[in-house]
Amino acid sequence: MEIPYTVTARPDTGLWNAKVGIWLFLASEVMLFGGLFSSYVFLRLGADYPWPMHELDVKFGFINTLVLIASSVFVVYAWVALKMRKWGTYQVWMTLVVASAALFLFNKSIEYKAKFAHYHAKLQDGSIVAGHIPKDGGKEARSIVFEASEVSVDHAAGGHHFLKFIDNRSEVKFTAPNGSEVKPSRGWFDQLKKAQSLQKEADALAAEGDTEGASKLTERIAKDHPDFALFGGQSAMPLKVTPAAKFVLPRSKVLAWEEAKLEMARKYGTNLSGKLVSDNLTIEIDEVDLRVYLRHDDPKARSIDDALIFKYFADEAQKKEVLEGFKHAHDIASAKHEAEIAKWQAKHPGVEYPEKTFLDFDKMMLKDLHADDEHGAADDHEEHAAAGGSAAHHAHPTLSIPFSDIRFFSNYGPRKNTFNAIYFTMTGLHGLHVLGGMLVLGYFLLFGRSLYLKNPEHMANRVEVGGLFWHFVDLVWIFLFPIFYLM
Amino acid sequence: MADSPEELKKHLKLYTLVGAALLCFTVITVLVSYVDFGSTVINVFIGLSIATFKAGLVALIFMHLNHEKAMIYRILVFTFFFAAGGMVLFILALMDPIKI
Numbered sequence: 001m002e003i004p005y006t007v008t009a010r011p012d013t014g015l016w017n018a019k020v021g022i023w024l025f026l027a028s029e030v031m032l033f034g035g036l037f038s039s040y041v042f043l044r045l046g047a048d049y050p051w052p053m054h055e056l057d058v059k060f061g062f063i064n065t066l067v068l069i070a071s072s073v074f075v076v077y078a079w080v081a082l083k084m085r086k087w088g089t090y091q092v093w094m095t096l097v098v099a100s101a102a103l104f105l106f107n108k109s110i111e112y113k114a115k116f117a118h119y120h121a122k123l124q125d126g127s128i129v130a131g132h133i134p135k136d137g138g139k140e141a142r143s144i145v146f147e148a149s150e151v152s153v154d155h156a157a158g159g160h161h162f163l164k165f166i167d168n169r170s171e172v173k174f175t176a177p178n179g180s181e182v183k184p185s186r187g188w189f190d191q192l193k194k195a196q197s198l199q200k201e202a203d204a205l206a207a208e209g210d211t212e213g214a215s216k217l218t219e220r221i222a223k224d225h226p227d228f229a230l231f232g233g234q235s236a237m238p239l240k241v242t243p244a245a246k247f248v249l250p251r252s253k254v255l256a257w258e259e260a261k262l263e264m265a266r267k268y269g270t271n272l273s274g275k276l277v278s279d280n281l282t283i284e285i286d287e288v289d290l291r292v293y294l295r296h297d298d299p300k301a302r303s304i305d306d307a308l309i310f311k312y313f314a315d316e317a318q319k320k321e322v323l324e325g326f327k328h329a330h331d332i333a334s335a336k337h338e339a340e341i342a343k344w345q346a347k348h349p350g351v352e353y354p355e356k357t358f359l360d361f362d363k364m365m366l367k368d369l370h371a372d373d374e375h376g377a378a379d380d381h382e383e384h385a386a387a388g389g390s391a392a393h394h395a396h397p398t399l400s401i402p403f404s405d406i407r408f409f410s411n412y413g414p415r416k417n418t419f420n421a422i423y424f425t426m427t428g429l430h431g432l433h434v435l436g437g438m439l440v441l442g443y444f445l446l447f448g449r450s451l452y453l454k455n456p457e458h459m460a461n462r463v464e465v466g467g468l469f470w471h472f473v474d475l476v477w478i479f480l481f482p483i484f485y486l487m
Numbered sequence: 488m489a490d491s492p493e494e495l496k497k498h499l500k501l502y503t504l505v506g507a508a509l510l511c512f513t514v515i516t517v518l519v520s521y522v523d524f525g526s527t528v529i530n531v532f533i534g535l536s537i538a539t540f541k542a543g544l545v546a547l548i549f550m551h552l553n554h555e556k557a558m559i560y561r562i563l564v565f566t567f568f569f570a571a572g573g574m575v576l577f578i579l580a581l582m583d584p585i586k587i
Contacts, residue, residue, distance in 0.1 A: 013558045023559050027566040034570040038577050045581055058517060065513050073506035076549055080495050080502070471549045478541050481513075482534045486520035 007457045022465040026472050033476050036426050040483065043418045050291065052419045053487065060111050061485035064104050065477060068434075071100035072474040075441070075467040082460040087452060094445040094463075097470070101438035108431050115412040115420075121281055121401065122408040123308040126292030130412075131285035134398060139248045141282040142409075146262045147244040148272035155196065156235035158269030159189035165253070167246040174239040176230045182239065188227070195225035196235070236269070244274055251403075279403045284396045290326060312399040322397065423484055430480060433473045441466050505548045512541050 004010075005017045013020050044051050078093035120130040133141040151162070151174070163169060163184060174182050182188070202217035221228055231237045247262075255263045257279070262272040293304050304326055313319035341353050403409070410416045414424040444463055452459040516537050524530050547553040552563075 014556045015558055020558060020562075023562050027562055030566050030570055031573070034573055038574050041574075042577050042581065062513065062517055066510060069506065069509045069513065072509075072545065072549055073502060076502045077499065080499055083495055084492055468550055471545050475542050475545050478545065479535075479538050482516055482520065482538050486517065487531055487534055 007455065007461060016461060018461055018465045022468050026468065029472060033426075033429075036422070036429070037479070037483075040422050040426065043422055047418060049417065052417070055419075056423075056485045057111070057114075058485050060107055061481045064107050065481045067100050067104050067107070068474045068477050071097045071104075072471050074100065075463075075470050079460065079463050079467050082452070082456065082463055085456055087449070090463075091445065094441060098438055098442045098445060101434055101441070104434055105431060105438070108427070112424075118412045119283060120410060120412060120416055121283065121406050123401070123405050124407050125306075125308045126407075127307045127309050128287075128289035128292075129283060129285045129309055129399065129401075130287040130289070131283045131396060134282060134284045139250075140278075142251070142280075144247075144249045144251060144254055144257060144262070144279045145277040146247045146249065146257065146272055146274060147277050148247055148262070148274040149241055149244045150238055150273040151241055151245065152236055152238040152271045153184060153189075154236040154269030155189050155192035155231070156269070158264075158267055159193075160184060160186040162247075162264060162268050162270040165247045165249050167248050168243070169245070171243060172241050172245045174241055176227075176237065176239060178230065180230070182227055182230065184239070191225050192228055192231070195221050195228035198225075199228070238273075246277075247272060278400075280400045281403060281406060281409060282398065282400050284398045286396050288322065288326070308405055309399065309401070312401045313397055314400070315397065318397045426480060427484070430473065430476055433476070437466070437470050437473050441470065501548060505544050509541055509544060512537060516541075 003017075007016055009015055010017060010020075074093045074096040078090050078097060081087075081089035081093060117132060118130065119133060120128065122128045153159075153162070166172065174184055176182050198217055198221050202214045202221070205211075205217065206214035249262075249264070253265050253268065255265050257263065257276060259276050260273060262274075262276070264270045264272070288309060290304055290307055293307060305323065310319055310323060313322070344353055345351075412420060414421045441463075444459075444466055448459055448462070451462070516534065519537065520530075520534060524533060552559070
């Protein structure tokens with residue numbers, strides 16, 4: 001059956017159907033993105049922390065804007081080519097549209113990757129450091145390191161999974177309470193599980209009164225699974241470990257820990273006794289934010305020297321340099337601020353100056369922690385992510401901060417703050433729209449020939465509605481770019 | 488939408504012009520963002536005005552809204568009413584004197 005009004009106008013609407021359809025769809029999309037834009041404004045105006053401004057790398061956003069605008073022009077050229085029945089020309093322009101979309105998404109992926117590789121820690125006193133996990137910091141950079149001299153294993157819960165966290169696994173020996181050595185491994189635990197189910201069978205037979213069958217099974221267990229007896233009927237058993245096993249544990253795998261004991265997450269069924277070696281974050285910093293120390297309305301205003309981060313500089317010289325840099329910037333900012341207040345007071349004698357809180361002090365970030373101030377921290381992130389976060393090209397101070405001093409730790413992903421949350425939501429949703437549009441237009445490019453030969457005007461109309469969607473996606477980006485990157 | 492080849496060629500010229508204008512205004516947007524016009528409100532207003540102008544070009548010329556049929560305009564009136572309404576509602580919420 002032929003779908004009606006794909007080319008000719010419907011009498012009541014005056015338009016061919018897809019045109020009405022796509023505009024209705026775009027109207028709903030306006031509501032979708034409009035709602036998110038108003039969420040952005042709501043979050044920004046209601047923020048109780050300095051709203052991140054000029055934190056995103058403008059050149060990525062700028063290039064992406066040019067790419068999308070160009071692709072909008074290309075899609076219109078493609079449509080005109082179809083209206084003029086020039087299939088070859090249409091193919092050229094549509095290929096460029098799809099290529100532009102791919103380039104946009106590629107740029108986006110670089111931006112996102114840099115954000116996920118960049119970390120941020122807020123300490124207990126409110127001071128903030130940001131930077132990268134050094135590549136050679138490895139697993140220990142933000143893990144709990146625990147030297148266990150005793151490990152309790154459970155063949156019913158978790159089994160062998162704890163083994164992969166032992167750094168010196170090849171050196172350690174496990175001993176059961178009776179002194180015999182055991183070799184925990186995946187196979188070992190599988191055997192124990194088998195023995196356990198055989199034991200259950202034996203118990204069931206004994207309960208029924210079949211003592212012969214039960215004893216046969218018990219013999220079998222003793223022969224095939226000798227280690228099962230070591231457990232003494234329980235599923236868990238403590239094992240001594242020599243030398244002490246060095247566990248390097250991601251914090252998500254640990255339930256509770258203290259100086260001498262550590263309880264892993266329930267699914268591992270493993271508890272450790274021994275010594276907590278470290279629970280530190282090793283971070284190569286490129287940004288220090290001490291704005292919390294600059295609140296004029298705080299009667300007990302503390303000195304920047306007291307900032308918690310300065311305890312953790314390994315290198316005294318570096319620490320001095322950073323502290324001096326900060327004080328220098330602070331003096332300049334303070335002097336400027338005092339001058340502004342004086343000017344304002346002169347114009348408004350007798351009235352108290354309305355303090356605008358921390359938004360005035362965005363100069364106190366100290367984004368550059370190296371001698372050459374050629375580029376800001378923002379530019380570093382993409383290079384860092386590409387290089388895998390290594391310290392190869394700049395000597396950024398490396399701090400080792402105990403997690404007990406850290407109030408909040410995350411990367412620059414959506415969970416860092418509301419700005420990142422709304423940024424990732426909106427650009428992510430927009431990116432999915434770009435992907436969807438790219439797929440549809442790609443379909444028109446690769447599979448449109450047969451429809452074009454049968455009914456070229458219909459094909460032109462299809463490309464027109466696809467193009468309308470594409471322009472809408474461009475429209476959203478035209479607003480997203482200045483709002484997130486420039487304001 | 489059936490146009491003659493001459494009209495289409497004229498449209499092509501217009502599209503190229505608008506495309507170039509959009510690219511220029513993108514550069515202008517970035518440059519203007521580094522100028523401080525006094526208050527945040529004015530800075531944001533100027534930035535959004537340029538963005539709205541660019542969006543207008545895309546909507547009117549690329550999306551053919553400058554010579555569309557009445558049906559489409561009717562749909563869009565509702566859209567803008569509800570979108571603007573959405574913005575107004577939360578501004579009212581922000582202005583609410585009752586603080587939680």
